[in-house]
Amino acid sequence: MSLAAARLERPEIRLPQPYLLFVGDVTEPGYAKTAFGLRDWAADRCVGELACSDDAVTTGLPRMSPSEAQARGARAMVIGVANPGGVIKPGWIPSLVAALEAGLDLIAGMHGRLEDVREIKAVADRLGRRLIDVRRPPPGIPIATGRRRSGKRLLTVGTDCALGKKYTALAIARAFRERGLDADFRATGQTGIMIAGGGIPMDAVVSDFEAGAAELLSPDAAPGHWDVIEGQGSLFHPAYAAVSLGLLHGSQPDVIVLCHEPGRERLLGYPDFPTPGLSEAIELNLSLGRMTNPEIRCAGVSFNTAAMSGAEADEVMARASRALGLPVADPMRGGPAFERLVEACLA
Amino acid sequence: MSLAAARLERPEIRLPQPYLLFVGDVTEPGYAKTAFGLRDWAADRCVGELACSDDAVTTGLPRMSPSEAQARGARAMVIGVANPGGVIKPGWIPSLVAALEAGLDLIAGMHGRLEDVREIKAVADRLGRRLIDVRRPPPGIPIATGRRRSGKRLLTVGTDCALGKKYTALAIARAFRERGLDADFRATGQTGIMIAGGGIPMDAVVSDFEAGAAELLSPDAAPGHWDVIEGQGSLFHPAYAAVSLGLLHGSQPDVIVLCHEPGRERLLGYPDFPTPGLSEAIELNLSLGRMTNPEIRCAGVSFNTAAMSGAEADEVMARASRALGLPVADPMRGGPAFERLVEACLA
Numbered sequence: 001m002s003l004a005a006a007r008l009e010r011p012e013i014r015l016p017q018p019y020l021l022f023v024g025d026v027t028e029p030g031y032a033k034t035a036f037g038l039r040d041w042a043a044d045r046c047v048g049e050l051a052c053s054d055d056a057v058t059t060g061l062p063r064m065s066p067s068e069a070q071a072r073g074a075r076a077m078v079i080g081v082a083n084p085g086g087v088i089k090p091g092w093i094p095s096l097v098a099a100l101e102a103g104l105d106l107i108a109g110m111h112g113r114l115e116d117v118r119e120i121k122a123v124a125d126r127l128g129r130r131l132i133d134v135r136r137p138p139p140g141i142p143i144a145t146g147r148r149r150s151g152k153r154l155l156t157v158g159t160d161c162a163l164g165k166k167y168t169a170l171a172i173a174r175a176f177r178e179r180g181l182d183a184d185f186r187a188t189g190q191t192g193i194m195i196a197g198g199g200i201p202m203d204a205v206v207s208d209f210e211a212g213a214a215e216l217l218s219p220d221a222a223p224g225h226w227d228v229i230e231g232q233g234s235l236f237h238p239a240y241a242a243v244s245l246g247l248l249h250g251s252q253p254d255v256i257v258l259c260h261e262p263g264r265e266r267l268l269g270y271p272d273f274p275t276p277g278l279s280e281a282i283e284l285n286l287s288l289g290r291m292t293n294p295e296i297r298c299a300g301v302s303f304n305t306a307a308m309s310g311a312e313a314d315e316v317m318a319r320a321s322r323a324l325g326l327p328v329a330d331p332m333r334g335g336p337a338f339e340r341l342v343e344a345c346l347a
Numbered sequence: 348m349s350l351a352a353a354r355l356e357r358p359e360i361r362l363p364q365p366y367l368l369f370v371g372d373v374t375e376p377g378y379a380k381t382a383f384g385l386r387d388w389a390a391d392r393c394v395g396e397l398a399c400s401d402d403a404v405t406t407g408l409p410r411m412s413p414s415e416a417q418a419r420g421a422r423a424m425v426i427g428v429a430n431p432g433g434v435i436k437p438g439w440i441p442s443l444v445a446a447l448e449a450g451l452d453l454i455a456g457m458h459g460r461l462e463d464v465r466e467i468k469a470v471a472d473r474l475g476r477r478l479i480d481v482r483r484p485p486p487g488i489p490i491a492t493g494r495r496r497s498g499k500r501l502l503t504v505g506t507d508c509a510l511g512k513k514y515t516a517l518a519i520a521r522a523f524r525e526r527g528l529d530a531d532f533r534a535t536g537q538t539g540i541m542i543a544g545g546g547i548p549m550d551a552v553v554s555d556f557e558a559g560a561a562e563l564l565s566p567d568a569a570p571g572h573w574d575v576i577e578g579q580g581s582l583f584h585p586a587y588a589a590v591s592l593g594l595l596h597g598s599q600p601d602v603i604v605l606c607h608e609p610g611r612e613r614l615l616g617y618p619d620f621p622t623p624g625l626s627e628a629i630e631l632n633l634s635l636g637r638m639t640n641p642e643i644r645c646a647g648v649s650f651n652t653a654a655m656s657g658a659e660a661d662e663v664m665a666r667a668s669r670a671l672g673l674p675v676a677d678p679m680r681g682g683p684a685f686e687r688l689v690e691a692c693l694a
Contacts, residue, residue: 143586144585145585146585146586146619146620147619202554204553204555205554206551206552206553206554207549207550207552207554207557207590207593208550208587210590211585211587238558238596238597238638239492239493239555239558239559241635242554242557242589242590242592242593242596243554243589245589246554249586249588249589270493272493273638
């Protein structure tokens with residue numbers, strides 16, 4: 001089978017783009033993280049936003065009706081909010097129905113499912129629109145083969161959850177493309193999938209198929225092509241290490257970048273579990289990753305310094321870099337440190 | 348919540364026992380492995396067997412009709428055959444319907460599902476009988492907490508798949524009980540679940556919940572109680588290591604026993620992957636297991652020497668035992684070597 005055919009037949013989620021972003025009635029920006037993430041990382045694939053309340057937050061994209069969005073090329077409306085509980089609120093339904101009637105599919109990644117809302121399901125069925133749940137993995141995922149694949153792969157790994165693995169992968173993929181390289185961001189979680197327009201929600205895959213799903217996500221590619229793969233969880237996490245290990249084995253990364261939040265001394269929500277040391281985390285990822293790629297190496301460390309002043313961030317990054325003998329950078333701050341990290345990935 | 352209440356509320360599969368074993372029309376004993384496994388390890392919970400062809404294999408248990416089995420206390424009929432493809436053959440349907448009509452539930456663990464056979468589904472629905480698929484995990488599995496639990500746990504781990512982790516756990520649990528200890532075998536795969544009458548099919552659990560399912564499987568228990576947990580896969584397997592790691596973290600074993608088939612130099616079906624060395628396998632399981640139980644230790648090694656003569660088996664086990672400084676035994680051969688392994692588990 002040719003590479004092109006193999007890519008077409010991959011059973012992964014493919015989302016209709018560009019998007020209209022639905023911010024609903026959310027007044028607290030923290031609950032519209034998905035919309036802001038899409039604005040920040042997929043602005044070229046977002047035509048505008050729709051709110052159903054005048055005091056809703058704004059992404060800064062133009063407000064427009066579903067019909068206007070459709071006229072500007074939008075193919076789907078994304079529910080860009082993640083309220084507590086992850087439910088589809090009754091007040092949203094008129095807007096969701098209007099989007100379907102304007103010719104848009106609906107995309108969501110919440111706990112509550114679009115198809116479980118009777119009115120939405122009925123309209124979608126009548127009009128032949130799709131209700132796409134990005135938390136649901138595609139059918140037909142195979143068992144991993146362990147076979148080495150062509151092309152190059154980078155995986156972001158972490159000392160814990162929720163500290164920047166997705167943003168680091170996005171920033172590195174962008175930096176690779178800015179250097180003229182052929183690079184794809186490979187999404188493994190719901191927000192990443194919405195940004196990329198495709199991917200596999202790795203934590204929702206049945207464990208027997210976890211590494212197989214990761215193999216599927218970054219298939220054979222041209223020798224100079226990079227897949228920059230969004231990491232999940234942490235090998236040091238008492239609940240999620242299985243997800244991380246299946247993703248590591250199936251990704252067969254040539255390069256890992258360790259992601260960490262300096263100052264986080266305990267795993268989020270697991271106060272009995274200390275965050276591992278950076279060297280320890282690098283060593284464990286390399287030793288387990290060697291099984292499917294003996295050439296694996298760590299290019300450096302990504303720090304999430306959002307809670308620090310610039311001077312403080314520079315100081316902790318410089319100190320860690322000296323201690324490890326590796327580049328340490330915050331991709332959201334960029335600058336020479338991040339340039340060094342990117343160069344080390346490509347070295 | 349009291350321990351008793353916690354146990355009652357665990358969302359795991361609980362099977363109606365005792366069983367009538369269905370051997371169908373199978374003439375090749377290898378395809379009736381489930382029935383033979385139940386005869387060998389759960390004979391006290393099997394009242395007899397049913398064939399639908401005169402030349403079918405026999406487990407040696409008395410042949411009887413579903414009504415006779417029901418009269419002797421049977422509550423379910425187990426499909427004890429695993430033919431190529433795992434399909435429910437049309438010729439079996441009259442026997443399966445007869446079992447339902449005699450008051451028995453049906454239990455299967457094949458690829459083909461009982462409820463997808465229209466005639467079986469209709470009869471079960473009409474009579475209110477259950478069609479139980481042991482490959483389907485129960486709903487409501489929580490995310491792992493990492494919290495240490497009371498009681499003692501032993502997990503069998505392996506250098507590869509299919510080399511004796513289930514039989515080793517069953518033999519150790521039996522040996523513990525013969526010594527007067529309170530011990531439960533905890534099943535993690537379909538045959539083990541049928542033997543134990545309950546358990547969780549770990550490889551079918553969504554990866555985010557893998558360690559949580561393992562926590563559920565061996566809940567808080569009395570200080571002297573042992574849960575002897577059936578291992579799955581291998582940390583060295585390119586497809587299944589995620590299953591093994593989630594099971595290791597969630598089990599929080601105090602003791603591991605490494606299972607190995609001497610002479611197997613490559614992973615089954617993965618000729619590019621060498622079987623790890625015994626010390627290497629022990630070390631990796633201990634170092635990763637320490638995260639949720641810092642007291643974890645390896646009591647010894649279980650060899651599957653079914654392909655060897657007695658003298659050959661004694662020789663390879665003695666040699667490995669000297670090299671490792673640990674007991675090495677084949678639980679199916681028993682004898683003083685196995686006694687030493689059991690004593691080391693309890694030391």
